[in-house]
Amino acid sequence: MTASDTPEPLPLRCARVDAWDAVGGLVHGFERSAGVAPGESRAASRARVTRALAPFGELLLLRQVHGARVHVAPWASAEPEGDASLCEQSGWLLGIETADCLPLLIVDPRRGAVAAAHAGWRGTLAGVGAAAVAALVGRGSRAGDLLAALGPAIGACCYEVGDELRTAFMDAVGPAAAAFFRPGPRGRPHFDLRAANVAQLARVGLDPHNLHQVDECTRCRADLYPSFRRDGPAAGRLLSFVGFAREGSQAARFR
Numbered sequence: 520m521t522a523s524d525t526p527e528p529l530p531l532r533c534a535r536v537d538a539w540d541a542v543g544g545l546v547h548g549f550e551r552s553a554g555v556a557p558g559e560s561r562a563a564s565r566a567r568v569t570r571a572l573a574p575f576g577e578l579l580l581l582r583q584v585h586g587a588r589v590h591v592a593p594w595a596s597a598e599p600e601g602d603a604s605l606c607e608q609s610g611w612l613l614g615i616e617t618a619d620c621l622p623l624l625i626v627d628p629r630r631g632a633v634a635a636a637h638a639g640w641r642g643t644l645a646g647v648g649a650a651a652v653a654a655l656v657g658r659g660s661r662a663g664d665l666l667a668a669l670g671p672a673i674g675a676c677c678y679e680v681g682d683e684l685r686t687a688f689m690d691a692v693g694p695a696a697a698a699f700f701r702p703g704p705r706g707r708p709h710f711d712l713r714a715a716n717v718a719q720l721a722r723v724g725l726d727p728h729n730l731h732q733v734d735e736c737t738r739c740r741a742d743l744y745p746s747f748r749r750d751g752p753a754a755g756r757l758l759s760f761v762g763f764a765r766e767g768s769q770a771a772r773f774r
């Protein structure tokens with residue numbers, strides 16, 4: 520556990536990675552909205568978080584479809600279809616919305632670049648985390664420089680899946696994928712989404728020491744996070760964000 524619940528410097532209650540405070544100008548968080556805004560609609564969450572982050576930069580969201588497409592921000596259209604984004608300019612915050620899926624934030628302190636991804640089982644199988652890393656590397660980043668934070672997501676404690684999911688990962692990843700599954704109490708496997716993504720990031724060259732975890736289960740932590748498995752289709756969304764604060768903004772004091 521490398522995270523803390525630090526309201527400052529952000530005007531939002533968030534889980535954050537303490538180690539990232541050393542990166543000047545970086546703004547990031549995994550919002551713990553369930554504790555302050557239970558039952559809030561997705562649109563209301565977006566509006567509230569967008570407003571709270573406005574002094575640091577403009578929040579950019581995607582129309583998420585459980586794929587592996589990466590968009591380069593800022594973009595022209597309102598909300599492009601895809602599950603990952605990257606940005607090399609300050610003043611923009613990449614946002615990801617989840618309700619049990621894994622939010623993944625990536626930072627390249629050397630180049631001042633960031634990426635964000637939405638990784639449920641489909642996106643993980645499609646390699647969305649690896650795609651985000653490849654997009655950064657394709658634009659000049661070195662995988663060994665990248666820092667990644669895996670946010671709150673449904674844990675293996677709660678994530679019962681079908682045998683076909685295990686087969687799909689075994690086919691795609693190989694025997695190593697066996698480590699992502701454990702037997703569940705009802706005879707069906709439980710999937711460790713976090714472990715699958717850690718393995719994927721390690722395969723594309725990230726240093727395990729640079730992988731940070733907010734290792735909390737969204738389904739267990741009803742006091743902190745929305746959960747699709749727990750709350751059903753009406754579940755709110757956990758909003759995660761990362762970016763470099765606008766030059767000259769109040770965040771300049773963190774540089």
Ligand SMILES: [Zn+2]
Nearest residue numbers: 676677736739
């Ligand atoms: Zn759980």
